Amino acid sequence: MSEKQKQMLQKLAALAGLVCLFIAFAISNEYFFTVNNLMTIGLQTSTIAFIGIGVTLPILTGGIDLSIGSVVALAGVAAAMLVNAGAPVPIGMMFGVLVGALCGTTNGVFITRLRLPPFIATLGMMMIARGIALYITNAAPVSGMPESFSTLGNGALFRVVEVGANGFPIVKFPGIPYPVILMVFLAVAFAFVLMKLRVGRYLYAIGSNEEAARLSGIKTDRVKVFAYMCSGALAGLTGVVLASRLVTAQPNGGVMYELDAIASAVVGGTSLTGGVGTIPGTLIGAFIMGVLRNGLNMNGTSFFVQQIIIGGVIIATVAFDQLRQQKKTSKPKPVSKTTKAPK
Amino acid sequence: MSETLLSMTGISKAFAGVQALKDVQFSLRKGEVHALMGENGAGKSTLMKTLIGVHTPDTGEIIYKGEKVCFDSVLDAQEAGISMIFQELNLIPHLSVAENIFFAREPLVNGIIDKRSMEAEAARLLEMFDIGVKPSDIVNTLSVAQQQMVEIFKALSFDVEVLIMDEPTSALTEREIDKLFELVEKLKAKGVCIVYISHRMNELKRICDHITIFRDGTYVSDHKLSDITMDEIIAKMVGRSLDNHFPEKTSVVTDEVLMSVKSACRYGVFDPISFDLKRGEILGITGLVGAKRTELARAIFGADRLDEGQVIVGTKQVKASSPADGIAGGIAYLSEDRKLNGIAVSMSIRENMTMPSTDKVSNAAGVISYAAEKAACDTYIKKMEIKTPTIEQLVSNLSGGNQQKVVIGKWLFRDAKIMIFDEPTRGIDVGAKYAIYQLLDELAAQGVGVIMISSELPEVLGMSDRILVMKEGELTGMLDCKKTDQEEIMHYATGVKNMYKGQREVA
Numbered sequence: 001m002s003e004k005q006k007q008m009l010q011k012l013a014a015l016a017g018l019v020c021l022f023i024a025f026a027i028s029n030e031y032f033f034t035v036n037n038l039m040t041i042g043l044q045t046s047t048i049a050f051i052g053i054g055v056t057l058p059i060l061t062g063g064i065d066l067s068i069g070s071v072v073a074l075a076g077v078a079a080a081m082l083v084n085a086g087a088p089v090p091i092g093m094m095f096g097v098l099v100g101a102l103c104g105t106t107n108g109v110f111i112t113r114l115r116l117p118p119f120i121a122t123l124g125m126m127m128i129a130r131g132i133a134l135y136i137t138n139a140a141p142v143s144g145m146p147e148s149f150s151t152l153g154n155g156a157l158f159r160v161v162e163v164g165a166n167g168f169p170i171v172k173f174p175g176i177p178y179p180v181i182l183m184v185f186l187a188v189a190f191a192f193v194l195m196k197l198r199v200g201r202y203l204y205a206i207g208s209n210e211e212a213a214r215l216s217g218i219k220t221d222r223v224k225v226f227a228y229m230c231s232g233a234l235a236g237l238t239g240v241v242l243a244s245r246l247v248t249a250q251p252n253g254g255v256m257y258e259l260d261a262i263a264s265a266v267v268g269g270t271s272l273t274g275g276v277g278t279i280p281g282t283l284i285g286a287f288i289m290g291v292l293r294n295g296l297n298m299n300g301t302s303f304f305v306q307q308i309i310i311g312g313v314i315i316a317t318v319a320f321d322q323l324r325q326q327k328k329t330s331k332p333k334p335v336s337k338t339t340k341a342p343k
Numbered sequence: 344m345s346e347t348l349l350s351m352t353g354i355s356k357a358f359a360g361v362q363a364l365k366d367v368q369f370s371l372r373k374g375e376v377h378a379l380m381g382e383n384g385a386g387k388s389t390l391m392k393t394l395i396g397v398h399t400p401d402t403g404e405i406i407y408k409g410e411k412v413c414f415d416s417v418l419d420a421q422e423a424g425i426s427m428i429f430q431e432l433n434l435i436p437h438l439s440v441a442e443n444i445f446f447a448r449e450p451l452v453n454g455i456i457d458k459r460s461m462e463a464e465a466a467r468l469l470e471m472f473d474i475g476v477k478p479s480d481i482v483n484t485l486s487v488a489q490q491q492m493v494e495i496f497k498a499l500s501f502d503v504e505v506l507i508m509d510e511p512t513s514a515l516t517e518r519e520i521d522k523l524f525e526l527v528e529k530l531k532a533k534g535v536c537i538v539y540i541s542h543r544m545n546e547l548k549r550i551c552d553h554i555t556i557f558r559d560g561t562y563v564s565d566h567k568l569s570d571i572t573m574d575e576i577i578a579k580m581v582g583r584s585l586d587n588h589f590p591e592k593t594s595v596v597t598d599e600v601l602m603s604v605k606s607a608c609r610y611g612v613f614d615p616i617s618f619d620l621k622r623g624e625i626l627g628i629t630g631l632v633g634a635k636r637t638e639l640a641r642a643i644f645g646a647d648r649l650d651e652g653q654v655i656v657g658t659k660q661v662k663a664s665s666p667a668d669g670i671a672g673g674i675a676y677l678s679e680d681r682k683l684n685g686i687a688v689s690m691s692i693r694e695n696m697t698m699p700s701t702d703k704v705s706n707a708a709g710v711i712s713y714a715a716e717k718a719a720c721d722t723y724i725k726k727m728e729i730k731t732p733t734i735e736q737l738v739s740n741l742s743g744g745n746q747q748k749v750v751i752g753k754w755l756f757r758d759a760k761i762m763i764f765d766e767p768t769r770g771i772d773v774g775a776k777y778a779i780y781q782l783l784d785e786l787a788a789q790g791v792g793v794i795m796i797s798s799e800l801p802e803v804l805g806m807s808d809r810i811l812v813m814k815e816g817e818l819t820g821m822l823d824c825k826k827t828d829q830e831e832i833m834h835y836a837t838g839v840k841n842m843y844k845g846q847r848e849v850a
Contacts, residue, residue: 199709
């Protein structure tokens with residue numbers, strides 16, 4: 001079996017896990033497998049997927065991004081404040097993404113120029129971005145944006161509504177929420193970047209052997225800045241989408257999102273030591289977490305128990321992966337049992 | 344002398360369907376130095392690893408001191424008196440020499456590590472063998488050669504009866520090898536059996552009593568060393584006779600200067616060094632450990648920044664502040680430590696081969712074309728005779744020789760004008776070495792400037808046209824290969840002679 005097939009099999013194993021979850025929840029709750037609920041799952045998962053895709057890039061290089069949650073909050077607040085200050089909604093939203101990208105680029109520059117470990121650089125950014133978000137808002141939520149600000153987070157494509165006999169609208173098809181469409185688009189785009197573009201190849205090369213990559217003439221610093229910039233920009237986008245969905249930007253929002261992002265990447269088979277990981281894998285990871293939350297909610301599992309279960313799933317998937325890899329190298333049982341060595 | 348201490352019979356071992364050992368036998372007599380010979384992949388290391396419990400043999404039995412044994416782990420084997428020094432270093436870089444030697448067996452006083460007695464004990468071991476290392480030195484500050492010595496001491500710190508050395512001299516210089524052999528003699532006198540795995544023929548004569556020859560995972564024969572000639576050994580190893588260790592030179596040195604290095608200097612690392620590289624020439628750079636040959640090469644390439652001086656390729660000055668600049672200037676550097684600097688082992692041959700040249704296999708938008716990559720890989724796999732089923736094979740699954748060929752292939756694809764080979768044949772078997780020598784000559788004949796850094800003097804003498812000799816960051820000699828010999832090179836390498844000393848003092 002070739003390496004490609006093995007990788008494929010691993011991806012299929014994760015996918016099979018996801019399918020099992022679907023089946024289990026569909027059996028336990030009749031409303032789980034309805035169009036409405038599936039769209040809800042898509043919507044809920046989309047934010048984890050954005051930041052999961054984003055953080056996959058720095059992790060591929062052997063780095064990490066801990067600033068995601070704070071950047072989510074800062075970007076949302078920045079977008080909302082600019083719109084409230086009179087800027088058109090699309091400009092405000094783009095500004096939010098830009099703020100995220102800027103935070104990410106700063107991370108990248110600190111890591112490559114000042115030679116800071118990614119953990120430290122992004123830990124610092126986590127505090128700085130959170131601090132700025134709280135400072136510029138006086139820790140108060142930003143609201144009062146115009147109606148159109150909510151379209152991105154709440155709108156849907158192909159929504160079919162009929163007016164019923166009693167005059168109330170009946171939703172025939174809830175439509176595909178815009179964030180879900182955005183998620184599909186981003187997943188395809190970044191999968192393409194990683195598989196087909198030079199910069200994608202360089203990300204893997206840096207994660208596999210940074211010095212070999214540098215000695216091959218790859219401008220490793222630039223590639224790493226690119227990775228952190230993408231992670232920041234996607235965190236910014238998440239902040240904007242969340243602010244739009246609630247029509248409120250919370251400077252306290254997005255706490256611990258970075259850990260959800262990292263978890264979805266890791267559950268999807270990304271190695272924290274770098275060089276291994278795919279976008280489809282991360283997407284599956286994000287869905288495993290999203291489906292778990294949704295399904296457990298529908299079954300009335302308390303939030304606290306959910307946390308325990310999700311934590312267990314993360315440990316179990318990664319442990320399974322490790323065990324599977326160890327099997328290849330561990331020695332098989334001896335054919336004939338012989339005596340121990342003489343002491 | 345003739346009493347058998349250890350015997351292995353009918354050993355077979357397969358990895359994922361690949362038969363690494365087929366019905367192999369081996370026996371070790373008390374007090375002998377026993378060499379295992381064979382090309383890379385012949386199964387020498389694998390056999391020893393089945394002995395010490397790293398691998399479990401699929402079939403066969405091991406009799407040690409008259410008892411049937413099967414060690415579960417390296418520690419088990421060590422407690423029974425069998426230690427192995429691996430080809431790859433297994434030291435912990437951030438701990439001191441003493442801590443490494445006594446790792447996991449630290450002497451304790453009331454549960455607290457007794458650092459003083461540990462260092463005293465380590466110092467006593469180190470005395471046997473003067474390598475300029477203190478017990479308190481941190482391992483990652485030592486040279487590769489010194490680290491290897493520390494590995495040997497670690498093995499010696501057990502009450503060792505059988506010491507297995509896998510390519511112990513591959514990172515050592517002549518002088519250090521002499522010291523190692525002195526130590527081997529001392530151990531032999533103490534009744535320690537030594538199993539010695541090496542590719543270097545000339546070392547055998549100096550220390551070995553008996554040899555066992557392997558080829559492709561099978562046992563070929565064993566002999567007393569006095570009963571067999573070197574040519575016979577080589578013939579048995581490769582199954583053919585190698586009448587010439589170096590290919591006939593076909594490239595002709597011209598007067599055209601391909602690259603000139605002018606007063607290149609890194610403060611505190613090497614002094615200003617100038618030399619020219621001519622078209623068709625193979626320039627050897629040699630010296631003892633600490634001569635800073637690798638540092639010079641890295642600086643010319645741009646991996647480390649030059650503090651002073653210029654590198655001129657053709658008529659253009661190379662900025663050389665990063666490897667990307669060096670490559671843009673037409674320089675390629677093939678590093679000494681492939682796994683560390685040369686290749687990404689967890690990536691495929693295809694991805695490694697095109698790593699410096701992705702611009703050649705992608706369009707203007709940066710989209711990589713699989714077809715173009717495959718075409719390039721197929722060309723160089725064929726040209727370099729890389730043994731692999733597919734271009735998707737992970738490089739970690741290739742033998743050392745084939746990995747080296749992938750690295751050379753990737754720079755050939757880059758069309759480098761100057762190629763700097765740093766120890767190109769380290770850890771590579773005789774047959775593959777010959778292929779690499781042929782390739783160096785072919786490259787030179789095609790007009791590529793070839794610089795070969797090597798510690799092996801026969802190789803330097805056999806392959807180069809001119810030889811630069813360095814000593815501790817200084818250029819001490821520039822010798823014409825035809826008019827020099829090993830002794831003269833050693834004079835310059837050890838600093839007995841220095842043909843630049845006078846000039847510099849005048850200037």
